[in-house]
Amino acid sequence: MRRLAPCAAPLVLAVLMGTGCAVSRAPAPGGADPGAAPAPQSAPAAGPDAPAEDQIARAVFDRVNAERVERGLAEVSWNEGLATLARDWSEQMAGSGEFVHQDLRPVLQGDRLPGLVALGENIFTSSGPVPAGTVHVEWMRSDEHRANLLDPGWDRLGIGVVCAADGSVWATQEFGRTAGSDRPAVARTTPPAEPLVAAGQDGPSC
Numbered sequence: 001m002r003r004l005a006p007c008a009a010p011l012v013l014a015v016l017m018g019t020g021c022a023v024s025r026a027p028a029p030g031g032a033d034p035g036a037a038p039a040p041q042s043a044p045a046a047g048p049d050a051p052a053e054d055q056i057a058r059a060v061f062d063r064v065n066a067e068r069v070e071r072g073l074a075e076v077s078w079n080e081g082l083a084t085l086a087r088d089w090s091e092q093m094a095g096s097g098e099f100v101h102q103d104l105r106p107v108l109q110g111d112r113l114p115g116l117v118a119l120g121e122n123i124f125t126s127s128g129p130v131p132a133g134t135v136h137v138e139w140m141r142s143d144e145h146r147a148n149l150l151d152p153g154w155d156r157l158g159i160g161v162v163c164a165a166d167g168s169v170w171a172t173q174e175f176g177r178t179a180g181s182d183r184p185a186v187a188r189t190t191p192p193a194e195p196l197v198a199a200g201q202d203g204p205s206c
Helices: 052-070 080-096 104-109 132-140 143-149
Strands: 016-025 116-126 156-163 169-178
Touching (some): 052 143, 080 116, 080 169, 104 116, 116 132, 132 169
Antiparallel strands (some): 016 116, 116 169
16 A cells, blocks of 8 residues: 655555644744754764664755755755654654654744744655655655655755554655755745656665
8 A cells, every 4th residue: 555645635555644734933932033043963973774664864965965966956955853853753754653744833933943944844654664766756656745845945844754663664854944044945846756866766774
């Protein structure tokens, strides 16, 4: 059983579920200065001794940037604050069994992510282990996910993956835009579907 769902009514197709189209934009609390943009950080290690969740997150991160570069877009930099937000949400979904977006507005208006002025989220789940390439390709083949993956306005990204005890996989991508970014405004366009690079459904798995 594979399921892909946009934000509206779910569409049942044939072991995977995915949804996108949650983009939040809100001012800093009270209109205050959101603070300096966070510096780019290193993505998690991808070596064979790293936890499976970190290997998957890194593989998906690299595929996102490879796809952006192939389409003439600037890469996104890793942000650990966004990755922590993503991991926490994947853990929340895995624990509750509910496949749903979180409300990003209070997150953005709070003090958890200083220096970020806009957020976007993609989520994914599978009832059984799947490689990183499947997560990436499923997101790429969904219009709402792809709009986030290839939005020229994002400049930061964090990914959190949970391999649950029952074999299910839960993944969240959190995209961010930093204060003072010189990139184009965050848009809601729909780029062409198929990945131009890293189109194989392979890579590390739970």
